[in-house]
Amino acid sequence: MAITLESLIIRNSGKVGHSTAASTDSPKLDLTVANLVVEEGSSINVYARGLSYSGSGTRYGGSHGGYGGAYTSGEYVYGSPNEPHGDIYIPTDFGSGGNYYDGKGSLGGGAIKLRVTNELVLDGSISANGQSIWGGGAGSGGSIWLDINVLRGSGSISANGGNATYRGGGGSGGRVAVYYQNVDGFDFDNVFSQGGTSSGATTGGAGTIYIKDKAQSKGVIRIDNGDLDPSKSGITKLSGTIADDIEVNRANIKIEDTDAGDPAVFGTISLTNSLLVQESGLTLENLTMSGGTWVQDGELT
Secondary structure: OOEEEEEEEEEEOOOOOOOOOOOOOOOOOOEEEEEEEOOOOOOEEEEOOOOOOOOOOOOOOOOOOOOOOOOEEEOOOEEOOOOOOOOOEEEEEEEOOOOOOOOOOOOOEEEEEEEEEEEEEOOOOOEEOOOEEEEOOOOOOEEEEEEEEEEEOOOEEEEOOOOOOOOOOOOOOOEEEEEEEEEEOOOOEEEEEEOEOOOOOOEEEOOOOEEEOOOOOOOOHHHHHOOOOHHHHOOEOOOEEEOOOOEEEEEEEEEOOOOOOEEEEEEEEEEEEEEEEOOOEEEEEEEHHHHHEEOOOEOOO
16 A cells, blocks of 8 residues: 655664565555655665565575576586566566475565655665575565655665575575656665575576666666676576666676567666676677676677
8 A cells, every 4th residue: 555644754773664475466665755764773674575485496596686596416406496577667576585495485575665755865774685594595685666856865775685505595686776856975886686695506696776867868777796706696687678778797697589589779788797698689889898708699789
């Protein structure tokens, strides 16, 4: 149910969220407010409020913006994670849980839709991270969709995958979209959608971050997996026509045809220390590459 308020101040380690999802139709946090303050140490937080595991296999991480990590033994992979899902520009999906060998598993992150018609002062955090777990696959990050007039503060925004220990795959990053009219001091380097780490399995694939100044014609898609090794991470897929600039850092990217068989058409893509496999035909206006590997299996024009 959507909630509309004139003002909201979250302080003294306060937390606003929603209940754990039972299905894709479960309630999400949908808040419209004129003025919102999230003080340091306080949060809008839907950690592990998303969906439980689905799919097949053992100890894989949940997928959302990318693929969850897989548990492997030598060259054998124990099943496969569920398919990535959700929308880069309008993220509303719950994160997906990871799997455990005895049928139990982790939970994905929840879903936040927040519209601030005047000012958001964010010195705390807005987060939809997936659940971390021991001995199984971690949950993927959830969704954060922000439409802000004025954004200020020193806080953070995250939809990270959960971390897994002892042979479980890391959860993938979720999806974050931030639309804004004005920014006063907020640092977009404090927006994260990274895959979760893993010991004994692959790490989660990077999720997606879309940042759009509403006065500009194009935004920026960021796919950033922090300091993880892209060769040991889940894949993040890109396809279709993307006019926005694409910035990729330490991520494992696959470019493929759309379901209708159409090749990819991108504007500008910047790759830093990443692994990119081009399975589709690709039309590209500008490319900047610093470190990493490009594997070309399709035509590039």
